[in-house]
Amino acid sequence: MLYGVGALATSTKMQLMGLVLFFYNQLVGLNPGAVSVALFLALFVDAFWDPIVGQMSDNTRTRWGRRHPYMYAAALPASLAFAAIFIPPLGASNAVLFVYLLVVVVASRMFDSLVEIPSNALAPELTRNYDERTSLGSWRFFFLSAVGRAISQVLAFYVFLRGTKTQRFGQFNLAGYEPLALTIGAICLFAILVSALSTQRFAPFMHQPARRQPSFRAMAREFGVAVTHRNFVALAFSGFVFGIAIGISQGLLTYFNTYFWELPSAALGQLGLWLIPGGLAGVVIAPFAARRLGKKPACLITFFAGILSTTVPISLRLLGVMPPNASPWVLRILIVDQVAIGLLSSIGFVIVTSMLADVVEEVQVKTGRRAEGVLFAADSLLRKFSTSFAVALPGLLLNLVKFPRHATPGQVPASVLTHLAEIYLPLITVLYLCSTSLLMIYRGDRSRHEANLEKIAQAAALSETTDQELTPHPTPEILAGSG
Numbered sequence: 001m002l003y004g005v006g007a008l009a010t011s012t013k014m015q016l017m018g019l020v021l022f023f024y025n026q027l028v029g030l031n032p033g034a035v036s037v038a039l040f041l042a043l044f045v046d047a048f049w050d051p052i053v054g055q056m057s058d059n060t061r062t063r064w065g066r067r068h069p070y071m072y073a074a075a076l077p078a079s080l081a082f083a084a085i086f087i088p089p090l091g092a093s094n095a096v097l098f099v100y101l102l103v104v105v106v107a108s109r110m111f112d113s114l115v116e117i118p119s120n121a122l123a124p125e126l127t128r129n130y131d132e133r134t135s136l137g138s139w140r141f142f143f144l145s146a147v148g149r150a151i152s153q154v155l156a157f158y159v160f161l162r163g164t165k166t167q168r169f170g171q172f173n174l175a176g177y178e179p180l181a182l183t184i185g186a187i188c189l190f191a192i193l194v195s196a197l198s199t200q201r202f203a204p205f206m207h208q209p210a211r212r213q214p215s216f217r218a219m220a221r222e223f224g225v226a227v228t229h230r231n232f233v234a235l236a237f238s239g240f241v242f243g244i245a246i247g248i249s250q251g252l253l254t255y256f257n258t259y260f261w262e263l264p265s266a267a268l269g270q271l272g273l274w275l276i277p278g279g280l281a282g283v284v285i286a287p288f289a290a291r292r293l294g295k296k297p298a299c300l301i302t303f304f305a306g307i308l309s310t311t312v313p314i315s316l317r318l319l320g321v322m323p324p325n326a327s328p329w330v331l332r333i334l335i336v337d338q339v340a341i342g343l344l345s346s347i348g349f350v351i352v353t354s355m356l357a358d359v360v361e362e363v364q365v366k367t368g369r370r371a372e373g374v375l376f377a378a379d380s381l382l383r384k385f386s387t388s389f390a391v392a393l394p395g396l397l398l399n400l401v402k403f404p405r406h407a408t409p410g411q412v413p414a415s416v417l418t419h420l421a422e423i424y425l426p427l428i429t430v431l432y433l434c435s436t437s438l439l440m441i442y443r444g445d446r447s448r449h450e451a452n453l454e455k456i457a458q459a460a461a462l463s464e465t466t467d468q469e470l471t472p473h474p475t476p477e478i479l480a481g482s483g
Helices: 007-017 020-028 032-058 068-085 094-126 130-160 174-205 216-227 230-260 265-273 275-293 295-319 328-367 372-390 392-400 414-441 446-470 476-482
Strands: none
Touching: 007 068, 007 094, 007 130, 007 174, 020 032, 020 094, 020 174, 020 230, 020 392, 032 068, 032 094, 032 372, 032 392, 068 094, 068 174, 094 130, 094 174, 094 328, 094 372, 130 174, 130 265, 130 275, 130 328, 130 446, 230 295, 230 328, 230 372, 230 392, 230 414, 265 275, 265 328, 275 295, 275 328, 295 328, 295 414, 328 372, 328 446, 392 414
16 A cells, blocks of 8 residues: 555645646646657656666666665655646746746656656566455556545635635635645655655565676667567557557646636536545455456456446537536536546556556566566556657647637636637547557467466576586585595
8 A cells, every 4th residue: 555655745736737738828828739748848858768667677686675775866856856847937928838848847757757667567576476466556547547636626616716706716826836846845755755765675675686787789679679579469459559548638628627617616626526436446356356357358358347437428529418517417427427437547547557567577487587677667658658749739639629728717708618619629539549449459368477486497497506506515525634
């Protein structure tokens, strides 16, 4: 559970990052295309930084282990850099605002990688058991999908961006973003340190490969062997396509909630709270589903059902059967949809994380070396690489439909909102379908995992025997002479 607490740092930030486009465009006044380009460049740089962090983590040897020193060193800078995103130099020119946003987002992303990559790489080292990995992922995803999101939503829309009698849409409260970001930053610092300190005592018992200083060419070769494994390719490219979908949906989520559904901040807070029961149910169900159905079948069933859930409300509105925004049934339908999304996404991503952890032994059997940091960094690289391109799309789509700047809910032309939804819905649906379908390439189950563990044990025993045979033993004559 304490290992999973570390995911709060990622989750709480993730929710506020979804407000960056809205904040800089509608409140600060920066062109949405410029905001999207800044986010794109930051993620693009970060994508190539992740493999470097993974390699450094895999090859680090300290008294505190391979992973923990990076988490301790980056915890405070990562929190401060994130908070700085929502403290821009108001009144500065658009060029200055663009450069400021780019610099602080790049810094935030790079420090986050120094925490997230080593932290994720701990999972396959904490346990090799096929089922325990799913349980471990369940705790982490519970804090990622349910608790973290709920905390950020409640702090945002019930505390710092709460609505008032004169302004029901608290998301337009410019003064509330700075204290909100500082509070989230403090929570992130606490979560990272709790997770790192609670797992520190396990470091001496984790895998300790021989100390070495590989050349850049050797590191590149090892990276290539690890990331071309069939099962890793299936999971990574599924995540790659999914990253594109997430980049688009996160960038436009606040626009849809504010202008398409006309939800005040209090309603947005309710949606955040309803993530908890869905996410909690998902992390409880995930281990049972994986044991009962197998990881791959359970994952496919869950994600295909999730595609239907995420597209229903907007589809109903385009078909003309969704109640008008003034009806209380709009929020009720969105809440049901939110619970379903929380449930299905929790189940699916807990199992996917467990499947990725199993690839560690697949690669070890092939190469003779464990490469947790490389694999999780490569997976992160592809997701961030795709997201870096995707975050540019929301701003471009808003410009394409001529979405007004400093717009007021209820006064945006219906044709603009409909046009945006007609582009968004088929685009997201196709991306989700492609992402889930790529998981069919994955080949792995319990028996294969146990066979890999047996091969690794046999190789370790053979290596130990060989070492003993090569160690000089004193002859009887030497022993007699010493006597």
